[in-house]
Amino acid sequence: MMDGISITFADGEVMSFAPTPGGSVLTSAEQAGNALAHSCREGTCRTCVARRPNGDEVLLCVEPAQSGFEAVVPYRRADVSPPTLRRANINSFQKLSRSVWEIRYRLQFPLPFLPGQFVEATFPGIDGPRRFSMANGPAEAEQILHVRDIPGGAMADYLATRAKPQDAFTVRGPFGIFYLRANPKPKLFVAGGTGLAPIIAMLRGIDRLSSPPLSLVLGFADEQDAYGIDQLKVLANDYRSRS
Amino acid sequence: MTADTANPGWSGKTGNPVAGIGHVTGVPLQEGTEAYLCGPPGMVGAARKALRELGLHQDDIFNEEFVHQTLPA
Numbered sequence: 020m021m022d023g024i025s026i027t028f029a030d031g032e033v034m035s036f037a038p039t040p041g042g043s044v045l046t047s048a049e050q051a052g053n054a055l056a057h058s059c060r061e062g063t064c065r066t067c068v069a070r071r072p073n074g075d076e077v078l079l080c081v082e083p084a085q086s087g088f089e090a091v092v093p094y095r096r097a098d099v100s101p102p103t104l105r106r107a108n109i110n111s112f113q114k115l116s117r118s119v120w121e122i123r124y125r126l127q128f129p130l131p132f133l134p135g136q137f138v139e140a141t142f143p144g145i146d147g148p149r150r151f152s153m154a155n156g157p158a159e160a161e162q163i164l165h166v167r168d169i170p171g172g173a174m175a176d177y178l179a180t181r182a183k184p185q186d187a188f189t190v191r192g193p194f195g196i197f198y199l200r201a202n203p204k205p206k207l208f209v210a211g212g213t214g215l216a217p218i219i220a221m222l223r224g225i226d227r228l229s230s231p232p233l234s235l236v237l238g239f240a241d242e243q244d245a246y247g248i249d250q251l252k253v254l255a256n257d258y259r260s261r262s
Numbered sequence: 263m264t265a266d267t268a269n270p271g272w273s274g275k276t277g278n279p280v281a282g283i284g285h286v287t288g289v290p291l292q293e294g295t296e297a298y299l300c301g302p303p304g305m306v307g308a309a310r311k312a313l314r315e316l317g318l319h320q321d322d323i324f325n326e327e328f329v330h331q332t333l334p335a
């Protein structure tokens with residue numbers, strides 16, 4: 020399809036479809052029954068990022084559909100699953116540091132995801148969904164989120180004043196192209212604050228892979244914000260004894 | 263703070279993780295190494311720039327920016 024749109028996946032698979040007049044590349048793909056990674060659909064979250072042949076990055080959710088458009092996406096077609104909605108219940112929640120909450124919860128039905136991906140979670144009495152990355156490994160029954168305590172934020176208010184174990188909420192997912200690639204390349208992880216959450220999921224999910232060398236650089240605004248160090252030490256010891 | 267699988271231990275410094283990249287010894291800071299960056303957009307952008315300058319391939323750098331966006335209810 021020379022005059023259609025053509026998207027190449029990370030493993031070289033090519034997907035071609037016709038542009039929808041007035042639509043974006045993303046909506047055109049969907050009209051043709053094809054899935055591409057996305058979340059916000061308005062150009063903020065960068066989940067739909069792709070690279071043009073000239074090296075420019077484009078966001079497919081806001082890129083007007085035009086014949087002859089070509090781009091490469093940084094994931095495999097098989098790694099995009101259609102998001103589904105799940106009911107969840109809080110098991111427990113606690114402060115891990117001055118500015119980080121941990122929420123542990125269970126799902127009514129499993130929600131498979133790749134380590135590093137996120138969900139849109141809607142908690143009781145909050146105006147709309149918030150995005151949070153799973154900090155648990157994909158095969159674990161208990162799900163974990165690390166939620167930054169943003170003064171005046173809706174989540175901080177909920178957790179500090181109203182939340183109770185057993186509270187029901189919903190999650191929709193999985194979303195995201197920030198997931199661990201299964202290959203033997205050495206891997207450097209760099210996290211700031213609760214940016215550690217998806218990286219812990221990756222470190223917990225890495226044992227099926229080929230034991231590549233790993234390094235982690237972690238930053239917090241202040242010592243009182245730091246969290247997760249003990250868990251990281253356990254993960255590092257585990258990893259070393261296996262590899 | 264920095265932790266390597268080769269050389270565990272924590273330098274225990276607070277601050278910008280981008281500055282910590284230079285202290286990494288567990289993986290080669292060059293083409294062939296993958297990087298996974300996550301946190302506030304400013305940090306992620308600065309880390310990506312630093313790693314590109316060290317020679318990491320653009321397709322080997324994955325990132326997630328924790329941006330704020332009001333989602334429709």
Ligand SMILES: Cc1cc2nc3c(=O)[nH]c(=O)nc-3n(C[C@H](O)[C@H](O)[C@H](O)COP(=O)(O)OP(=O)(O)OC[C@H]3O[C@@H](n4cnc5c(N)ncnc54)[C@H](O)[C@@H]3O)c2cc1C
Pocket residue numbers: 064137149150151152153165166167168169171172173174175195213214216217326327328329330331
């Ligand atoms: C893909 C993705 C994954 C994410 N994963 C996580 C995660 O695992 N853990 C986590 O803590 N956060 C994560 N975030 C960020 C999180 O979704 C937002 O910070 C969210 O708005 C927090 O909701 P809230 O109820 O605490 O604050 P809100 O009530 O939504 O916001 C209150 C005010 O705080 C400010 N604000 C909110 N969030 C931010 C921010 N991130 N940076 C700067 N100012 C902000 C805004 O000005 C806003 O008006 C992720 C974001 C994205 C896009």
Ligand code: FES
Pocket residue numbers: 056057058059060061062063064065066067068078079080081
């Ligand atoms: S930037 Fe969020 S889906 Fe395109």
